[in-house]
Amino acid sequence: MVPADLEQFFSNDRFAAHVGIELTAAAPGRATARLQVQDHHLNxxxxxxxxxxxxxADLVFAVASNSxxxxxxxxxxxxxxLSAARAGTLIATAEEVSINPKLATYLIHVHDQDHKLIALFQGTVYRKREALDTVVR
Amino acid sequence: MVPADLEQFFSNDRFAAHVGIELTAAAPGRATARLQVQDHHLNxxxxxxxxxxxxxADLVFAVASNSxxxxxxxxxxxxxxLSAARAGTLIATAEEVSINPKLATYLIHVHDQDHKLIALFQGTVYRKREALDTVVR
Amino acid sequence: MVPADLEQFFSNDRFAAHVGIELTAAAPGRATARLQVQDHHLNxxxxxxxxxxxxxADLVFAVASNSxxxxxxxxxxxxxxLSAARAGTLIATAEEVSINPKLATYLIHVHDQDHKLIALFQGTVYRKREALDTVVR
Amino acid sequence: MVPADLEQFFSNDRFAAHVGIELTAAAPGRATARLQVQDHHLNxxxxxxxxxxxxxADLVFAVASNSxxxxxxxxxxxxxxLSAARAGTLIATAEEVSINPKLATYLIHVHDQDHKLIALFQGTVYRKREALDTVVR
Structure with missing residues (x-):
């Protein structure tokens, strides 16, 4: 489940929508999303x-860190x-590994639908004081 | 200028095309590309x-490392x-900082049209023996 | 416990010894080490x-990847x-998140003695064919 | 040349001294250091x-970012x-690629004495308001 305020905020993420990423769950410090592989995702x-x-991975990083x-x-x-992916559904899960008033760090695992680990993503954010609902454009 | 073989190879990069990235130059170990910012690139x-x-940045990384x-x-x-970008044209340039038969490393700078540095990207590839023209799908 | 062959191999790691790192456990794809903080570890x-x-963190990365x-x-x-450490004992634990014949990736957590997470370390190795016992110098 | 205040501040860096690193130059946003390879630097x-x-590399990152x-x-x-180093002198040079009131990013090149590139290091700092001379311990 995605809380209504996060869902509304990220409904404005035009790049994630263009790529075709679907946010499937979010909670404080956590998020999950999936990508159904289509031809336009291939190299x-x-x-x-x-x-x-x-x-x-970046979407769940953004959702978890803005949660x-x-x-x-x-x-x-x-x-x-870590491994190539060719088809099916990819799933990314973010966990918060550290947070303080200014910085927070997240670890994101991307798996395929057979639970094979495809990528490992480690990211840090700078935390501003502005509330989310004041910055949507 | 982009050599014909690289241009043909990367014309098959469906994700880069979907995002709207344009490869503008390539040479052994080097590449440049640009992105004209549109609404679907925004968060x-x-x-x-x-x-x-x-x-x-990833496209020039791929082109330079496959060059x-x-x-x-x-x-x-x-x-x-490093800095937020809002509009205009972004330009990524890749340089090869190291190469051996198995691994190579690239440094990519992303600037905006006013030459402001937007992002710094450092990436490593594993080099296979297969020729490019045997793997296109 | 550290297997005898790994213990002997890493007894030749002069930098880890100079820093004062103690390898405490190792198994295929895993390793743990500790550092008792002394004045010469401070900035x-x-x-x-x-x-x-x-x-x-680098020692357990090396041990796990050479295991x-x-x-x-x-x-x-x-x-x-993630957090500053000032005194006491630091503990690093490596887990193998991916391995194939050429590359392997490890995730290392560094905690202090109160189980507070101090650092998160993600590293990749290139795997050669040489056996460990042929390369000690 | 190293400005007197930076030299005094980093004379308290006990880990860099223990490793045997020598700071050779510093200026706002820049620093250079060297390491004469000895047996205790080997793996x-x-x-x-x-x-x-x-x-x-970390010393010049610290000096440049505290400069x-x-x-x-x-x-x-x-x-x-990027390449293995065995002997001689290693030289690290830090350049500031971005700075704002809260964050700054540095790119560090490590070369050997034959100007071969040994490592590429990219690091980000969080900038506090405290003056350097108030925090030495």
Whole structure:
């Protein structure tokens, strides 16, 4: 389940919508999303593009880090690509590994539908004081 | 200028096309691409999405690392987001900082049209022996 | 417990010894080590140096990735510093998140003695064919 | 040349001293240091330890990011190991790629004495308001 305020906020994430990512669950510090692989997610050699996998992981990173009601901005990310994915559904899950008033860090696992680990993503945000509902554009 | 073989190979990169990235130059170990910011590149707060910036950088990473004629697979990437971008054209440039028969590493700068640095991206590939023209699908 | 062959191999790790890191457990794909904080681990502001924390995490990364009997070389690492540490014992634990014949990736958590998470470290190795016992110098 | 205030501040960096790193130059946003390779910098296979290379790069990261007179804390780092080093002198150079009141990012190159690139290090700090001279312990 996705809380109504987060759902509304991220309904405005035009890039995630363009890529075709679906947010499936969110709670304070946590989020899950999925990507049903389609032809436009593939790279030149016919596997799911690294940037499509990144985009999926990035959405749960954004949702989890903005889940406390104030704006969080991505500072940096490290992603490791572990296995190629070709078809089916990819699922990303974010967990909050650390949070303080200014910074927070998240670990995101991306699996395929057979529970194979596709990518590991570690990201840090800078936490602003503005409430989410003041910044939507 | 983009060599004909690379241009043909990356014309099959469906995700880069879907995002709207344009490859503008390539040479052995180097590549440049641009993204004309459109509404579908924005995130929930109305700035260019981190994953869109990543996607732009990732294309020049892929082109530069595949520019030697054999297949290179992304192993991992670290990206730092330095400034927000809102509109105009973003430009990514890849340079090869190291290469050996098995691994190669690239540094990618993403600037906006005013030459402001937007992101710094550092990525490593694993180099396979297969020629590019044997793997297109 | 540390298997005798790994213990002997890493007894030759002069940098880990110089820093004062103690390997406490190892098994295929896993390792644990600890650092008893001393004055020479501190930085200019009197907290444990980021490079000392990195060194601790790096040992379990090396042991876990070399635990299969062949040589593994570090390709890259991303580390996030989550909390400052000042004294006591730090503990690093490595888990293997992915392995194939050429590459493997590890996730390392560094905790203090109160189980507070100090750092998160994600690293990838390139796996050579040489057996460990052929390369000790 | 190292400004007197930075030299005094980093003379208290006990870990850098223990490793044997020498700061050779510093200026606002920039720093250079060197490591004369000794036996205690080697790993189990007789090459310079990844954590020793990291420690060298980390010092110039710290000096460059603290060079503006206020305290900067490392948030995260990504390092790519490009070539093995065995002996001689290693040199790390930090450049500031971005700075704002809260965050700054640095790119560090580590070369050997033959100008071969050994490692590439990208790090971000969180900038506090405290002046350097109020925090030395």
């Amino acid at each position: 030149a050699v016919g596997v799911v593009h690294g940037a499509a996998i990144f985009s999926l 406390h009601g104030t704006v969080a901005l991505g500072v940096n990310v490290a992603i490791s690509y | 929930a707060v109305g700035v260019v999405h981190g994953a869109a910036i990543f996607s732009l 030697h004629g054999t297949v290179a697979l992304g192993v991992n990437v670290a990206i730092s987001y | 200019a502001v009197g907290v444990v140096h980021g490079a000392a924390i990195f060194s601790l 299969h009997g062949t040589v593994a070389l570090g390709v890259n690492v991303a580390i996030s510093y | 189990a296979v007789g090459v310079v330890h990844g954590a020793a290379i990291f420690s060298l 503006h007179g206020t305290v900067a804390l490392g948030v995260n780092v990504a390092i790519s190991y």
